[in-house]
Amino acid sequence: MSHPPSMFFDTHCHLDFPQFDARRDAVLESCARAGIGRILIPGVTAKGWARLIQLCRQRGKAVDLKAALGLHPMFMEQHRETDLEQLRQLLEKRTPEVVAVGEIGLDYLLPPASWPEQQQLLRRQLKLAATASLPVVLHVRKAHDQVLKILRELNFTRGGVVHAFSGSEQQALRYRERGFLLGVGGAISWPRATRLRGLMSQLPLEALVLETDAPDMKPSFAEGQWNSPVHLPGIAGCLAELKNVSVEQIAEQTLRNMLSLLYADE
Template sequence: MIWDTHAHIDDPSFAGEFEDVLARMKSAGISRVTNVGYDLPSSRRSVELAQKYDFIYAAIGIHPHNAEGVTEQTWNELLTLAKQPKVLAWGEIGLDYYRDLSPRPIQKEIFIQQIKLANQVGLPIVIHNRDAHQDVLEIVKAHPPLYGGVFHCFSGSWEMAEILLKPGFYLSFAGPVTYKNARHTVEVAKRAPIDRILVETDSPYLSPEPRRGKRNEPAYVLEIVKKLAELKTLSVEDAALQTMQNAERAFRLV
């Protein structure tokens, strides 16, 4: 019983073999997947998938790459989607200073606006943070999510993790935790409380070892669970159960 808490299985790279991807997921023991929006069309698709499949859940929101061009109509439609059954979170939202595809002031503005909207509709947030650690910390401190949040594919230091764990954020780990050069990520996963950790693939990106460089898919989240079990000296079954229970709390299902 494993939950891939962050994937993009609506991605075009899965076209033509979507049902095969789901079959492989089930064969690997992955019982739930959250499809995460990054703009309005992908948020719509996430909701549609959640309505069609009982094991798929949805998150809706605007990624920092897509922060430009957001209108009042965008917010209105996202608010409507947020109220649909099986929408568990507002995300992925945040800041990306690595690619800088949107101006940083606009990224910040859209990030803050979405925290406020998530608070308005009673949803936790899913945060994308790449090379923007200080600004992300300042924003979530000044505009705290009232219903909690998840730092997806956590890439910060242990010092940053300690700051985030105090107000109750969850840390989610993806393929990089299996990479040989991911020293900081491994340290955080090893030191963070087991009841505050989630697992994800971020499919079709960030495939874990030994599939690094190839297209990722939900079945491979099992490799993240195995790595976490190794770091925490747990059985794979116990790590799977714990992260499933964590996800249920993070997404307010219990």
């Protein structure tokens, strides 16, 4: 199947992770050939931000790489108070590579003792994003109602992407009311994911964006040890089957959705 050039946008790929160090150039060349023209790389710890921005600068030719900067809830033990000040400064004088705040959120699969600290960190990063008028990339596990409550309390209206969304239809609608898009990844490729596949078949395409979460969340059709952004067209194919539309329609609309989110102020 042929795809229009540079039409796919992988809205969540950890291309800066060490799993890609030995093969990053080859992966990006393969992405370009597959029509994956854009990749958003979310940051997870402060120590990785400078390298992430540099990666986006160095490799923004065949594939346009953009960065989100954030403090991920699964790395709480690595975060320091000074990280938030560093994030504030980077957002204040941000370069064109930085287009969002993330990956931020709540992970309630972690021990309950960490939840209050996670909530405080999320609130502070949402406030920084609001000040910078940037969308956010949300990581949410077992905590959609709590995240929605915080978004409502802070009146956060800039929107963002709920990465790897697997909540309910009601939660999806509440995120949409706040300007959020819902990330669709390799999880929909697994036949046993009947609830998620049913939900994605029902949600409007205008609410969705594509992602791989590479090197994690390997789809059912992927070979090898790690996931890759090269698999994005395959994920689009799975969504196209669920929604009974063409892959081109999936690519075009999800690209339009993400660009409208990122550049809403322009």
